[in-house]
Amino acid sequence: MEVMNSGAWVEETAGTPNAYVRAIQRAGGRAVILPPDPEAPVEALEGLSALIVTGAAGDTDPARYGAVAHAQTHPLRAPREEFEFALVAAALDASLPLLGVCRGLQVLNVARGGTLVQHLPDVLGHSGHAETDGVYSEHRVRLAPGSLAARAVGAELATVKSFHHQGVGRVGDGLVASAWAQGDDIVEAIEDPDAPFVLGVLWHPEEDPASRVVAALLDAIRAPALGSAQEEWRPDL
Numbered sequence: 443m444e445v446m447n448s449g450a451w452v453e454e455t456a457g458t459p460n461a462y463v464r465a466i467q468r469a470g471g472r473a474v475i476l477p478p479d480p481e482a483p484v485e486a487l488e489g490l491s492a493l494i495v496t497g498a499a500g501d502t503d504p505a506r507y508g509a510v511a512h513a514q515t516h517p518l519r520a521p522r523e524e525f526e527f528a529l530v531a532a533a534l535d536a537s538l539p540l541l542g543v544c545r546g547l548q549v550l551n552v553a554r555g556g557t558l559v560q561h562l563p564d565v566l567g568h569s570g571h572a573e574t575d576g577v578y579s580e581h582r583v584r585l586a587p588g589s590l591a592a593r594a595v596g597a598e599l600a601t602v603k604s605f606h607h608q609g610v611g612r613v614g615d616g617l618v619a620s621a622w623a624q625g626d627d628i629v630e631a632i633e634d635p636d637a638p639f640v641l642g643v644l645w646h647p648e649e650d651p652a653s654r655v656v657a658a659l660l661d662a663i664r665a666p667a668l669g670s671a672q673e674e675w676r677p678d679l
Contacts, residue, residue, distance in 0.1 A: 456475070456477035456478060457475060458475055458496050459496070459648070461646075461648040461649055462494065462496055462543075462648045462656075464648070465647065465648040465653075465656040466494075466656060466660070468651065468656075468657070469656050469657035469659075469660045470657075470660060471491075471656075471660045471663075474490060476525075476529070478521040478522045478524070478525035479525060480521065480524040480525045480528050483525065483528035483529045483531070483532040484532045484536075486529065486532075487529065487532055487533060487536065487538060490538070491538075491539070491663045492538060492539040492540065492541070492639075492659055492660070492662070492663055493529060493530075493533045493538055493539070493540045493541070494540075494541045494542075494543065494546065494656070494659070495526055495529070495530060495540070495541070495542045495543065495545075495546030495549050495550065496543050496544075496545070496546055496648075497543050497544030497545045497546060497605075497606075497646060498518055498522070498544075498545045500516055500517060500518030500519070500523075500545070501515045501516055501517055501518065501545075501548075501560070501608060502517070502518070502523065502545070502548050502549060502552055502558065502608075503517040503518075503520075503523060504517075504558070504560060506527075506552050507552050507555075507556070507557040507558060507611075508557075509557065509558075509560065511560070512560035512561050512564075513561075514560070514561045514607060515560045515561070515608075518545075526546075526549050527549060527552075527553055530542075530549055530550055530553045531553060534553075534637075534640065537637065537638065539638065539639035539640075539659055539662045539663055540639065540640045540641070541639075541641055541642070541643075541655070541656070541659045542641070542642035542643070543642075543643060543645075543646060543647065543648065544604070544605070544606055544643075544644055544645070544646060545606075546642060547610070547631070547632060547642030547643060547644050548608060548610075548642075550614070550617070550632065550640070550642040551610055551613065551614045551617065551632055551642065552614065553614065554614025554615045554616055554617050555614050555615045556610065556611065556612050556613050556614030556615075556617065557611035557612040558608050558609065558610065558611050559608060559609045559610070559611050560608055561607055561608065562606075562607055562608065562609050562628065563607065565609075577605075578603035578604060578605050578646060578649055579603070579604050579605060580601055580602070580603055580604075581601070581602065581604065581623055581624065581625070582599060582600065582601055582602075582623070582624040582625075583599070583600055583601075583602050583621045583622065583623055583624065583630045583631070583645070584598065584599050584621065584622055584624055585597070585598050585599070585600065585620060585621040585631065586598075586619075586620040586621065589620035589621075589631075589633065589635075590620065590633045590635075590639065590641050591620040591621045591631040591633060591641060591643065592620070592621075593658065594641060594654060594655045594658035594659075595621075595653075595654060595655060595658075596654045599624075602630070602643075602645035602646075602647070602650070602653075603645055603646045603649045603650055604630075604644060604645040604646060605646065606644055609628050609629060609644065610628075610629040610632060610644075613629070613632060614632070616634055616636065617632045617633065617634055617640075617642075618632065618633060618634075618635055619631070619632055620632065620633050621643070628644075629644070630643065630644045630645060631643045631644065638662060639658075639659060639662040641655075641659075643655060
């Protein structure tokens, strides 16, 4: 939920940037927006073929992973956060194909018991992953050969659009890192190698008309047997 101006009104809204809708439509899918309803996450998923947890201008409450809030951490409004975590838990329980984008990756990681780096510039000494407000930064990522992330992107090295000041700390249970930023090795993708399609990317594929990531999610719905290829890849732990 966000506060937005609507003519003379200042109202709370339940919506998402249209870039996500366009990306789904380009891939031949139909977008359904789920307004926050944390008491009925299972019912909210009924009739849906997949779940995308989108980015947002807000952070996960660090209390969820046992941390004290950094000065630059700005938790999202509670109704949306509670709903997102409930949705992710329900989707994972139902083996529903799931894609987390930016904050969506962070929700997935924390939902599985992982942690976050609350302010990357403190660790990296630069703000290259979110250089200018309102402008997506571009950088290269390297993807683990054979991983779901690499198959979704269609390459083992790609240029992506990103805007985030937080990153992955400890990777959540059952998840593995499968993409890293060139130059600073920040984790850029996580996935569940035992699931047909559970992927989180820290960049914004919906902002790139040439990106195949959202299309890969829809491909997993149309041809679920293709997900078995995921079993061929295991990271070196």
